[in-house]
Amino acid sequence: MKFSCGKKNFSDAVSVIQRAVSTKTTIPALEGILIKAADNKITLTSNDLEIGMTTTLDANVTEPGDVVLNAKLFSEILRKLPTDYVDISVDDKLLTTVTSGASEFTILGIPASEFPETPVLTECEKFSIPQNILASMIRQTIFCISTDDTKPVHTGSLFELSENQIRIVSVDGFRLAVRTEKINNSLTAKFVVPGKTLSEILKMLSPESDENINMCIGRKHILFEINGYTIISRLLEGDFLDYRSVIVNASSTEIRINVRNFTDSIERASLLISDRLKSPVRCVFDKDIIKVTCSTPSGKVYDEIPATLTGDTVEMGFNNRYLLDALKAAECDEIRVFLNGPLSPMRIYPIDGENFIFLVLPVRLKTDA
Known part of the structure; x- marks a missing residue:
């Protein structure tokens, strides 16, 4: 040669x-x-x-x-x-x-x-999606993919295609992310793409480009055509979580929060938390204010930020990283947060619509015992 x-x-x-x-x-x-x-x-x-x-x-x-x-x-x-x-x-x-x-x-x-033979998709269903939309959807759900091999199907994201709509769902046992978008599509399909594949796909997508990429779904594999590259990946098999049954619409408290303010406050509280010194971040959602506290052997922190609250006052504890991941994935200025008591998941939505839904499980505080 x-x-x-x-x-x-x-x-x-x-x-x-x-x-x-x-x-x-x-x-x-x-x-x-x-x-x-x-x-x-x-x-x-x-x-x-x-x-x-x-x-x-x-x-x-x-x-x-x-x-x-x-x-x-x-x-x-x-x-x-x-x-x-x-x-x-x-x-x-x-x-x-x-x-x-x-x-x-x-x-x-x-x-x-x-060299191993690359799988060939002889029979597959095709659809296309703008790069910027797919990049946004992966970015806003990939943080919830499980890294635990106990249930392998949850180490990937569920894709649901229906008429003129695509939805991506990720879950890791502590958090859930659902991202929905309208697209020009007539295909109906469900499949689970491994998280490793989505991580590589995200690196190759142009987040500012609205140019379509092509996807081809086979029985056991999926193929992506992106910017001159062809990527083929196996699909994950198994029963994915029935996420609809997890998203309970009941709520006793609704809050409108500035994402930047809330993120900064949780990050300040996180300064006292490390792998050696773990402690939940305690949040008191009160009228027009959120009080954020954290206590570890290295010290205590108190912070507060303004918010607009309707309903009951609630005190909850959260894993700081899980909460920060959800806030950073929101990618908007303001969010709506729905609570249904101290032990039910926090539900996070955009200000308008349900383009994304994030669920974060609370940590049981000692005072709740």
């Missing part, structure tokens, strides 16, 4: 493709990137058996062929090359020579036959 191409585009593509390379494996090929050269194109593929990525670049191919190169080493070599052009040649023994200007590296490749 022999080809030459521009270094920057090649290096950038390798850096992206490298995200789907396995870092913990006993199979050397999974630590590499498969490079195929033919018809003045080079195709780069990575696959960690959960998610795979592919992209194609223009190149001057003089000898077609394929090889697998260690992703970490090859990526570092490309980044350090001195000129804007790179020449790659691979001999019969898979010795790969990388040349740029006066610099020359020789590294040993792995046979392409040892």
Whole structure:
């Protein structure tokens, strides 16, 4: 195999493709990137058996062929090359020579036959969604994905497609996030995408772009086409939480809160909390004020912020990180908060509508015992 191409585009593509390379494996090929050269194109593929990525670049191919190169080493070599052009040649023994200007590296490749086959979606249902909408939806739900493998289906997000609507739901046992958006869609489907896949997809989306990306849903896999890259991922199987039964609309207290003020107050209270010194943040939701306190062996803090409250005064405790994650995910100036006593979940909505719903379970305070 022999080809030459521009270094920057090649290096950038390798850096992206490298995200789907396995870092913990006993199979050397999974630590590499498969490079195929033919018809003045080079195709780069990575696959960690959960998610795979592919992209194609223009190149001057003089000898077609394929090889697998260690992703970490090859990526570092490309980044350090001195000129804007790179020449790659691979001999019969898979010795790969990388040349740029006066610099020359020789590294040993792995046979392409040892690289795992990327799944092919022969039958799938297709739909498209603007990049900025999908980016926003993932961003506002990914923080609730479970990291506990006890129930693997909750280590991903549930996608629900119905006529002209898409909904993404994440849950981790302590929090719930539901994000709904209107889109041009006629497909009805439900599937669960792994959190790792969504994390990588989010990095590749352009949050300011309203250009559509294409998605293809198969029986066991999902395919995304984003900015010249194809990402294929397995879907998670199992019974996802019936989230509708968890969102109880009853409430005895409604509060309108400035998100920035509330976030800053919780962050101030969090200064006394660490992995070693854990304590809930205590919130008293009172008329026109929220009193925030926290006490640990290192000290005490008291803070208060203005709010507009309708209904009963409530005192509740929260895990500071869970509450902060929800507030930061709101991405708006003001929110509506609904409470139904000290032991029911806090429900967070935007000021208008139900574009997002966040539930945060309270922590039982000692005085509640």
